[in-house]
Structure formats: structure tokens, C-alpha cells
Amino acid sequence: MTGERPSFDVVIIGGAMIGSAVAWWLARDPGFDGRILVVERDPSFAHASTSHTNSCIRMQFGTQVNVAIGRFGLEFIRGFRRFVGEDAPEIHFDDFGYLYLAGDAASAGRLRAAQALQARMKAGTRLLTPAQLAATFPFMAWDDVLLGSHNPGEEGCFDGGTMFSELRRRARHLGVEEIRAEATGLRMAGGRVSHVELSDGSSVACGHVVNAAGPRAATVAAMAGIVLPVEPRKRYTFIFEAEDRLPRRMPLVVDPRGIHYRSDGALYMAGCPPEIDGPCAFDDFEMDHAIWEDRIWPLLAARVPAFERIRLRNSWVGHYAYNTLDQNALLGPHPAVPNLHFANGFSGHGLQQAPAVGRGIAEHIIHGGWRSLDLSPLSVARLVEGRALTEAAVI
Known part of the structure; x- marks a missing residue:
């Protein structure tokens, strides 16, 4: 297919755990009524980090923001049905x-x-x-x-596969659209991303873009002229x-x-x-x-x-x-491209941090800032500011 597809308010590049969490939190928020597209190069997720995770969660981090993220992740796992619906399965922990x-x-x-x-x-x-x-x-x-x-009592392993499949399925039920394609370029206009170009030759106009491309995140960032140390x-x-x-x-x-x-x-x-x-x-x-x-x-x-x-x-x-900067997540909009949002560089913590990060990115897109949990210490802006927030507790 070539040409331009219908426009979307949010285009998420990467449909594994982080991308699906962002999509679901966006779609369920009563303050958001826009269209969401998830672009995923391999919907089988055969080689995605999500599919090869050990599916664990912990509080034992050395930075306050990561402990707070862990606490919400545990709350989300334990109260999964309360968050997503009483018809959902419970998440074994x-x-x-x-x-x-x-x-x-x-x-x-x-x-x-x-x-x-x-x-x-x-x-x-x-x-x-x-x-x-x-x-x-x-x-x-x-x-x-x-x-x-x-x-x-507060740490261990959980059924991450069920959490992922449920959030992805429920996001689709709420109207999130998916396409099997690879993002090949970001078209810029006025310092913002105007279109996401796809491997089938088509392009998608967008209001916001979320980089949830996992290990390929630096490739997506480079499309906007941004060097990402992932x-x-x-x-x-x-x-x-x-x-x-x-x-x-x-x-x-x-x-x-x-x-x-x-x-x-x-x-x-x-x-x-x-x-x-x-x-x-x-x-x-x-x-x-x-x-x-x-x-x-x-x-x-x-x-x-x-x-x-x-x-x-x-x-x-x-x-x-x-x-490679500090083994911590890089989150939120980039100062140079304010409608390009990052959810990258988790260094092995992506699955356990997905509930808090998905919520945070969704809130930032809808409301223009972090609301439920202050994730600003992990802002991608620290790349520009030359500020590292090193997490020593990386396995």
C-alpha cells in the first residue's frame, strides 16, 4: 500500500508490553476521545523483550522514583480486576x-x-x-x-503474559487500532512529527507519537534526529x-x-x-x-x-x-520534538514498570504533565541537560 492513511491522534510505535500499556491507559481515560494506532512490526512478538522476560517485580531499587513505580506495579497486579474489569482473570503473583x-x-x-x-x-x-x-x-x-x-511478600514473579494479553485485547476492544508494519521514518514539520512513514510505503498523520520500540528505540529516535543511548x-x-x-x-x-x-x-x-x-x-x-x-x-x-x-x-x-547512560527508563516528550514521547531504555525492568509508565505517558499526552505519579526524574530531557540518574540495582 502507498499513500496516506487516515490520521490518528496518537501513533504508538511498538505493540509489546509498554506500547500496549500506553494504548490501554489512553483508551480508558474519559478525558481522551481520540484515535489511537499501534504500529507493530511482528504481532507474534516472537523475539520481543516482553516474550523473553522472567516476569518479576521488586521494590529493591536505589532510586526513589523506581521504588514508587514498583509499588504501583504491585498494586496494579494485586488489583488487576479492579483496574481492568471484574471479568478479567486475576494475575498470579x-x-x-x-x-x-x-x-x-x-x-x-x-x-x-x-x-x-x-x-x-x-x-x-x-x-x-x-x-x-x-x-x-x-x-x-x-x-x-x-x-x-x-x-x-512484596516481590517475586507474576503472570506477565496474561497481563500483556489482557491489556492488548482490552485496548482493541476500546477502539485502539493495530497495523502490522515497521516505522521507517518520521516526517517533521515545525519542530514536530507530522507523519509516521511505514514499511508498506504509506504514511500516517499524527498528533502525538510514542516511541515504545524496545531495543530498537534508538533507530526510531534517529528518525527525528535524536541520539538515544539505548x-x-x-x-x-x-x-x-x-x-x-x-x-x-x-x-x-x-x-x-x-x-x-x-x-x-x-x-x-x-x-x-x-x-x-x-x-x-x-x-x-x-x-x-x-x-x-x-x-x-x-x-x-x-x-x-x-x-x-x-x-x-x-x-x-x-x-x-x-x-547506556544510567540504566534507567527514558520517559516523556523530548524538548526538541514536543509531540514525540519516549518510553524506552528500561534495562530489564520494562514489564514490571509498564503499569506506571503506561499510565504516566497517557496522562502526559492528555493533560500535558505527570499526574498520578511524578516520573520527572526519568524524563528524557536529562539527555539534553546532561543529567544522569544512575540505577545501581540492575541485574
Whole structure:
């Protein structure tokens, strides 16, 4: 198809979790009666970050805005039917918690500072000494750990697939339109985006554009002459079974040796970045099979002796939309292009932050600013201002 399609008030580039959350929050808002179009290059979402997520949520961040986003995300998950409709399914939430471990004094200091921040925001994070860790998790080795930070009850994994499919389906029911295409250009007029150009040769006139393109966000930003420090980075996930089952559920352990692992129903899950953690191609989902044998398994067995006898059951590779500036989301309109809104650079936190971010972007489009939750510390304007807001708690 060539030529110009009908115009839309909002065009969202990217229909995975973030794009669908923005679309749904917009469509349900009684203050908005415009037309919404979601442009998605692959509606199967076979390689989307949403499809390869470990689907977890936590309060244990080192910045106030991220803790606040986490608290609303938990409220949204627990009250899903209240937000989207009583006919919606409930979202299963397994609240085993995260367990951050510190192996040196500097890391322990960061855990203490983060826990103090979380406590001020009424999160239930508690610090555990090596003796307390050993009493709570006696099946693990603690000889190289100085401090732990654990928040059971408010952290864990949830059914992100159901949340995504329900928000997308309900957005369509509210009138959101979708098209299978790739955005190939942004046509500018008077310092604003006037049209989104599509891979089928057509174009769409728009009032606002939302960049929700995940790892491809920098490509979309470049269409407007904006440099966005977001790149795809590979993350490996492994599912395994243990011959000797542990006596209790294992929290998501963020190990100072560079891996993380948790219970996954009757099985267990582990993950890590590559040895050299740099950008990769958008279509590079090749697994490094040696990393399981050479790195993850030995570290698992050293921490959990029962994991000396385990069997790998499944594995996959996903992409982080990694913000190289400060590993925090880049949100809202860009000062140079005020009708181009960003929802990018989540660095592995996109699924859990989607409820708050979707609401925030929708409110900014409708009302011209953040309303329910002040997301200004994550404003994309910090790129122009040269202001970083570093999040240290990135896995």
C-alpha cells in the first residue's frame, strides 16, 4: 500500500508490553476521545523483550522514583480486576522476594543505603547478617557474603503474559487500532512529527507519537534526529531441575558472583549476561551453551550444594533495551520534538514498570504533565541537560 492513511491522534510505535500499556491507559481515560494506532512490526512478538522476560517485580531499587513505580506495579497486579474489569482473570503473583547479596564492604554499604530508602517509602525490605541468612536459608553457603537484603511478600514473579494479553485485547476492544508494519521514518514539520512513514510505503498523520520500540528505540529516535543511548544486550535464561529438591522456595538471589537464580514452580531458573556485555544485533538470539557448563553451574553448586546434581531443561536468549547512560527508563516528550514521547531504555525492568509508565505517558499526552505519579526524574530531557540518574540495582 502507498499513500496516506487516515490520521490518528496518537501513533504508538511498538505493540509489546509498554506500547500496549500506553494504548490501554489512553483508551480508558474519559478525558481522551481520540484515535489511537499501534504500529507493530511482528504481532507474534516472537523475539520481543516482553516474550523473553522472567516476569518479576521488586521494590529493591536505589532510586526513589523506581521504588514508587514498583509499588504501583504491585498494586496494579494485586488489583488487576479492579483496574481492568471484574471479568478479567486475576494475575498470579508468587511473592518469594528478591535476595540481594553483598560480598564486599562497598556493596554492603549500597545495600544499607538502598534499604534505608526503601524503608522510608514503606517497603518491607530487611537486612540480613550472614548468621541470619544461614538460619533462614540453611541449604546455602554464606562464607563469602557480608550482608543480604530480602523483601518477601512484596516481590517475586507474576503472570506477565496474561497481563500483556489482557491489556492488548482490552485496548482493541476500546477502539485502539493495530497495523502490522515497521516505522521507517518520521516526517517533521515545525519542530514536530507530522507523519509516521511505514514499511508498506504509506504514511500516517499524527498528533502525538510514542516511541515504545524496545531495543530498537534508538533507530526510531534517529528518525527525528535524536541520539538515544539505548541498545540491545543479550541476557541468558536457563531452566533446570534439581535431583535434591530444596526444603523451601528460593527467592530470586542476586549473587555477587554475577548470576541470579530462583525457584520456578517445581523447577529452578538461573540467568546472567554474556561474559562481555555489549551491544548485539537486533536479530542475534544465539545461545552461548558453554556459559551454562563453564560459569553458571559451578557458581550454583558453590552457593547451593544441592545444585551439584541438576539437569538443564530449557534455555533462551532475550534482549534488554539497555540504557547506556544510567540504566534507567527514558520517559516523556523530548524538548526538541514536543509531540514525540519516549518510553524506552528500561534495562530489564520494562514489564514490571509498564503499569506506571503506561499510565504516566497517557496522562502526559492528555493533560500535558505527570499526574498520578511524578516520573520527572526519568524524563528524557536529562539527555539534553546532561543529567544522569544512575540505577545501581540492575541485574
